[in-house]
Amino acid sequence: MRASRLLSILLTLQAKGRVTAGMLADEFEVSERTIYRDIDSLSEAGIPVYSERGSEGGYRLLGGYRTRLNGLSAQEADALFLTGLPGPAADLGLGAVMAGAKTKLLTALPEGLRKSAEQMQNRFFLDAPAWFTEAEQPTHLQEVAKAVWDQRFIDIHYRTWKEEKRRRVAPLGIVLKSGSWYLAGAVDGSPRTYRISRILEFSLSDTHFERPADFDLAAYWHENTRRLEAELHPNLATLRLSPWGRKMFEAFLPPYVCAHADFDDAPDETGWITVTLPIGSIRQTCVDLLRFGAEAEVLSPPDLREAMAEIAGALGEIYGGKR
Incomplete structure (x- = not known):
């Protein structure tokens, strides 16, 4: 364990240039006294570590010193x-x-x-897009990536689900999700998410911005998607599923719904099982449940059951009239 920590300290010094004993102690979850002993051990092993006193002090490696990656397992x-x-x-x-x-x-x-x-x-190979879909190749992806790296504002003409908008955005990071590229960008200091393929027009500004020191892209993305999923599924529905419907449950419904579904402990005497799951709009839920055909029955809420009955009746008229 200590040998691994010594190597990690060495690589940290090599990567960051200057670190304090307190910083190293926090990172490796040990006491500062332990860090002092570790630094002494590195010095005794011939590693040129030297310390600087004062408010800007800390530990550094002698200029130009590099280590090969021969400590890797x-x-x-x-x-x-x-x-x-x-x-x-x-x-x-x-x-x-x-x-x-x-x-x-x-x-x-x-x-x-x-x-x-x-x-x-x-x-091992990563295939990011979901099954039966193609990965997006957004027109402005590389331009957006350059703006993120250079910390320059961008002006975009963007198409949402409902309308088109123009925005000046401070691009903070890019995320690849299921084959689609997204931009996390701040508008008037507030982080927002944009699907890059929906950018209709793009202009790179000459003005630079200061990236927020406390912005964590991964934390923002996880929190944003969690909140969005919850907002899109604010209600609950109860279904009965046939054995085949239960088997196809994860294949037919979104991952968020499957992860938050609550099944009864055991099927009834006919083999059907009851499940309560989060749902969004009635219209979208009907679209999802139609995949099950007659292998699922909505028990509640009443408006969802009525909507499914209306659709089933309309389908019966369409297909029944052609017999």
């Missing part, structure tokens, strides 16, 4: 090659950069780990 080296997503990187205009980084990483790895890392690339 086989599993850590393998995991590094799972982080490289060649498809999305190419979409962002970083395909050549990604390829170059992989080459450098392979070169830096000890001989014994190279073969394993190369095998990892041949045995």
Whole structure:
């Protein structure tokens, strides 16, 4: 455990340039006294660590010192090659950069780990889009990515579900979700989410913005999607499902609905089972439930049951009249 921490401290010093004992203690969840001993051990091992006093002080590596990645375990080296997503990187205009980084990483790895890392690339592959869909190739993706990196405002003409709008946006980050690209951007200081494929017109401003120091893209995205899913499914419905309907439940309904569904403990004497699940609008729920055909029955709410009955009646008239 200590050897792993010593290597991690060394790599942290190499990556950040200057760190304090307090920062290292917080990161590795040990006492500052333990960090002092670890720094002494690194120095005794010939690592050129030196300390600086004062408010701007801390620990640094002697200028120019670098270490090879020979402290990596086989599993850590393998995991590094799972982080490289060649498809999305190419979409962002970083395909050549990604390829170059992989080459450098392979070169830096000890001989014994190279073969394993190369095998990892041949045995695991990320296919981001959902089944039976194509990944988006938004027109302005690379331009948006450059604006995110350069911290420059963008002016966009954007199409929502209901209307078209023009906005000046401070682009904070890009997310790839199920084959679709999204921009997290601030408008008047408030973070919002835009689907990049819906940007109709794009203009890169010459004005730079200061990125909020406390903005965490991953935290924002998880919280935003959780809130959105909850807002889109504010009500509950109760269904009866046939054995076949229960089998197809996860295939026919959105992941959020499946994750929050509450099934009865056991089927009834006919094999049907009751489930309570979150739903959104009546119209959208009907669209989802029609996939089950006669293998699902709505018990409540009454307005959803009535809507399904009306649709079933209309279908009966359409198909019944053609017999």
